[in-house]
Every structure is written in C-alpha cells, then in structure tokens.
Amino acid sequence: MDLHLHTPGSNDYEERGATYYAWMRKVLEKELDIVAITDHNTVAGIGAIQREIEWLTRLEKDGRLTEEETARLKEWREFSNKVLVLPGFEFTATFGFHILGIFPPETPVRQLEHILLTLKVPPEKLDVGSTETGASTDVLTAYKVIQEAGGMVIAAHANSTHGVAMRDFPFGGQTKIAYTQDPNLDALEVTDLDRRRGYSTARFFNGSKTEYPRRMHCIQGSDAHRFETDAKNSKRLGIGERATELLLDTPTFDAVKALFRSNNFDRTRPARAKDKPFDALAVALEEGATIVQSFHETASQRGGKLTAILSDICAFANTVGGTVFVGANPRKDKPKGLPNVKEVEDEIRAALDERLTPPLPIKIDTLQSDGANVLRFRVAKGDHRPYCLDDNKFYVRDETDTSLAVRDEIVALIQEVLEEQANGRPTNRDSGASRNQDNRRNDRGNRPPQKSSSPESQTANDAAPAASSGPDDAFYLPQVGVEIV
Numbered sequence: 001m002d003l004h005l006h007t008p009g010s011n012d013y014e015e016r017g018a019t020y021y022a023w024m025r026k027v028l029e030k031e032l033d034i035v036a037i038t039d040h041n042t043v044a045g046i047g048a049i050q051r052e053i054e055w056l057t058r059l060e061k062d063g064r065l066t067e068e069e070t071a072r073l074k075e076w077r078e079f080s081n082k083v084l085v086l087p088g089f090e091f092t093a094t095f096g097f098h099i100l101g102i103f104p105p106e107t108p109v110r111q112l113e114h115i116l117l118t119l120k121v122p123p124e125k126l127d128v129g130s131t132e133t134g135a136s137t138d139v140l141t142a143y144k145v146i147q148e149a150g151g152m153v154i155a156a157h158a159n160s161t162h163g164v165a166m167r168d169f170p171f172g173g174q175t176k177i178a179y180t181q182d183p184n185l186d187a188l189e190v191t192d193l194d195r196r197r198g199y200s201t202a203r204f205f206n207g208s209k210t211e212y213p214r215r216m217h218c219i220q221g222s223d224a225h226r227f228e229t230d231a232k233n234s235k236r237l238g239i240g241e242r243a244t245e246l247l248l249d250t251p252t253f254d255a256v257k258a259l260f261r262s263n264n265f266d267r268t269r270p271a272r273a274k275d276k277p278f279d280a281l282a283v284a285l286e287e288g289a290t291i292v293q294s295f296h297e298t299a300s301q302r303g304g305k306l307t308a309i310l311s312d313i314c315a316f317a318n319t320v321g322g323t324v325f326v327g328a329n330p331r332k333d334k335p336k337g338l339p340n341v342k343e344v345e346d347e348i349r350a351a352l353d354e355r356l357t358p359p360l361p362i363k364i365d366t367l368q369s370d371g372a373n374v375l376r377f378r379v380a381k382g383d384h385r386p387y388c389l390d391d392n393k394f395y396v397r398d399e400t401d402t403s404l405a406v407r408d409e410i411v412a413l414i415q416e417v418l419e420e421q422a423n424g425r426p427t428n429r430d431s432g433a434s435r436n437q438d439n440r441r442n443d444r445g446n447r448p449p450q451k452s453s454s455p456e457s458q459t460a461n462d463a464a465p466a467a468s469s470g471p472d473d474a475f476y477l478p479q480v481g482v483e484i485v
Contacts, residue, residue: 003036004221009045010129030240036086098156101146143184158188159201186260187217207320208291243271281369289400292322315395315402317382327374337372386413
C-alpha cells in the first residue's frame with residue numbers, strides 16, 4: 001500500500017511529459033494493492049484519469065475504438081480490478097504544514113473540489129497542483145473538514161519538512177501536541193518507520209509520553225514525484241519505494257480507516273521486498289523491551305516466570321496494549337525458542353483463565369525465527385479496565401518495567417473508563433491512562449497523612465456529599481475528608 005503518490009497533476013512532478021497511462025503501468029509493475037492519488041491542492045490528476053477511461057468507454061460503446069485504444073482500455077480495466085485507487089489530495093495548511101485527505105473510490109471529483117474550496121484553496125489554483133496556495137485553512141480545521149466530509153486524515157511526512165511533528169521548528173509545545181493528538185487525525189505518515197535503534201517517530205508516539213497520551217498509527221509513503229528513485233538523490237523516491245503493509249480482511253477504504261481507528265497496532269509494518277521476508281521477532285529483539293513489548297525465555301512456574309508473563313499481559317491491558325514474546329531474550333544473539341510450544345500455550349491460557357480478572361481476549365500465534373519457535377501474545381488495551389491478577393494485584397506498564405499500581409493509578413484507570421463511557425467514546429481509542437502516569441509515580445510514598453485542624457473544615461467535610469453510599473456501589477472508595485493548608 002502506498003497512500004502518498006503524486007501524478008503529472010502536481011506541477012512539481014519530475015518526469016515531464018509522463019502520461020497517466022504510463023503512471024498506471026508503473027503502479028501495476030510495483031504490485032501495489034492500494035494506492036492514493038494525492039496531488040498538491042488539486043484533484044486534476046484524478047479527473048484526467050477518469051476522463052480518459054470515460055472517453056475510451058464511450059468510443060467502445062459507439063464501436064469506434066482503434067486496436068491501440070482497445071488494448072489501452074483493457075489495461076485500465078485490469079488496473080481497476082487489481083488495484084484499489086483512492087482519490088485525495090495533499091493540502092497545504094497554514095504555516096505550510098502538509099495534510100493528506102484520502103476518500104472512498106466512488107467520491108466524485110466535484111465533491112473533492114468543493115472540499116478544497118472549503119479549505120480556502122483559490123478557485124484559480126484548483127487545477128494548478130501547486131504547493132503554494134496563499135492564505136489557507138489552519139491544521140485543526142482542515143482535519144475537521146476532511147473528516148466530516150468522509151475522508152481519512154493523515155499527517156504527511158509528519159517528522160520531516162512541512163510535517164506537523166515540527167522537528168526543528170521555531171515553535172511547538174501545545175501546538176505540536178494538538179496537531180499530533182487531535183481526534184480527527186487518523187494516522188501519521190513518517191519517514192523512519194523501519195528505524196529500530198535510537199529515536200523514531202513511531203516510538204515517540206507510542207502512548208508512553210505524558211504530553212502525548214494517544215498512541216498513533218504510523219505508516220510510510222513514498223511521496224513519489226517520479227516513476228523510479230532518482231539515481232543522483234536517493235531521497236527522491238519512486239512509486240512504491242516506501243510502501244506500508246497492512247493486515248486487512250478486505251482491501252477497502254473502510255477497512256483501512258477502521259484499522260487506523262482501532263487499537264490494533266500490530267497490523268501495520270513497513271513493506272519488505274519479496275526476497276527479504278519480514279521477521280517480526282528479529283525486529284522486536286533489535287528494539288528490545290519497551291512500554292509495548294516484553295520478552296521471557298521460559299514460562300516455568302519455578303522462579304515466577306509464568307507469573308511474570310501474566311503480570312506483563314495484565315499491565316499491557318491496563319496501559320496502552322502491547323506484545324509479550326515467550327521463548328526469546330533481547331540480550332542474547334539467538335532466540336532460545338520453546339521445544340513444546342503447544343504445551344506452553346495451553347499452560348498460559350489456563351493460567352489466564354484462572355487468575356486474570358475480568359476475562360481478556362488475547363491473540364496468540366507462533367513465530368519462527370532463526371530455527372526457533374517463539375510464542376507471541378498480542379494484547380490490546382482492555383475495554384474493561386482495570387484488570388488484575390489473583391483478584392487483588394493491579395499491574396501497569398512504565399517504559400520497560402511492569403509494576404504494581406498504586407492507589408492513584410487504580411483510581412485513574414477507573415475514572416478514565418467512566419469518562420469514556422460517559423462521552424460515548426470507545427474505551428480503547430486513546431491511551432489516556434498514561435496521561436498522569438509520570439506524576440503519580442513521582443508521588444509514590446511521598447504523601448504524608450493530612451489532618452483537619454479546624455472545626456470549620458470538619459463541618460465542611462460533614463456537609464460534603466459522599467461520592468458513593470457504600471461498599472455495594474459499583475465504584476466505592478473509602479471517603480476521607482482533609483483540609484489542604
């Protein structure tokens with residue numbers, strides 16, 4: 001999949017004289033399943049392709065097709081059967097930030113032009129395909145307009161030039177948070193998705209930062225302004241040279257958008273050449289333990305290995321989700337593997353059923369890497385938080401560690417779910433549980449008991465309504481009155 005492709009409809013397209021027919025043949029050659037046409041502030045390229053197909057179809061109906069035109073129409077039809085082409089545009093917002101607006105394949109060109117006009121693209125520039133449009137719409141309004149029009153909103157090359165992550169930009173702070181965490185934003189397109197060591201945009205937006213609690217789906221796109229990568233400048237990519245693989249039931253617009261709106265972060269990865277198959281375990285081992293993945297060489301009950309696995313699963317469900325690998329250690333060059341995978345899987349399943357409350361759906365599969373079999377447990381952020389082991393042990397994930405939650409963290413988990421339910425939001429949409437996580441951890445053990453020191457405060461406490469009436473309530477905590485001096 002490549003959701004960031006330009007055509008000759010962009011006025012900075014680097015292959016002068018290129019035809020849309022040749023563009024289509026190159027997409028077919030790259031064996032892409034889904035592409036989006038995202039020319040700069042225009043849908044002229046999409047319109048040109050549609051007009052050519054409509055013209056050839058009309059000639060066919062009238063019996064006036066030449067032999068060459070017949071072959072061309074046949075290829076266009078084969079193209080439409082093999083590749084899902086999504087119409088869209090790359091919009092230049094205020095301050096020059098670039099935003100991809102991508103729409104269902106049946107969206108009329110006139111409707112897309114109306115959206116561009118709503119975004120304040122001047123009418124005289126609708127067919128120009130220029131990155132410069134003058135005074136346009138701000139980023140957050142653009143997100144909202146595209147989303148309400150039925151589109152998919154992706155921040156283009158977010159970590160690079162004209163990207164909303166604003167690296168090396170003279171201002172940031174709250175603006176950067178708003179531009180990258182807005183609920184109308186579906187995904188971030190990044191240029192470092194396959195970077196495993198050091199800083200990467202995907203790891204920065206994995207939900208572990210207090211200021212950036214929403215974990216973001218990150219994809220990559222070629223931003224191709226040419227057919228093939230420039231031999232003199234490897235950064236000028238060709239069609240499909242930086243594609244993304246998605247695990248979808250069906251290759252449709254709705255399926256892509258549903259994935260970006262879900263908590264299934266393990267269904268996206270950089271595309272690999274067919275002669276270099278993707279090794280998920282090798283990639284995970286290279287990255288090591290993080291807030292969203294952990295490793296265990298064995299699952300034996302001796303030494304607490306099994307309990308450690310269950311604790312990680314519980315912590316991931318309470319925090320932002322994650323993956324547990326059993327049979328590998330990132331500190332060793334080669335995974336040890338499990339000699340009896342099915343037996344270990346059954347043992348862990350039985351332990352989860354017996355000790356984890358409430359029940360949690362988990363995806364379990366076996367990975368083969370370097371001759372070793374390793375179990376992978378994929379845990380989504382739970383819908384019924386907080387989860388606990390043995391009825392009284394609540395775990396949370398903090399960077400690379402799993403630990404027992406303190407009282408404030410447990411309360412925050414419950415309050416987050418209640419807030420999401422009250423607002424009608426899916427409980428696993430955002431990663432808000434980590435919003436105050438750092439502050440709560442810094443306060444552990446540092447809160448001395450406080451006492452009321454005046455009759456007035458006691459009277460005020462007596463008059464205050466209780467949050468709940470007793471232990472039988474769904475959310476009951478002991479009520480304690482204090483005066484803060």
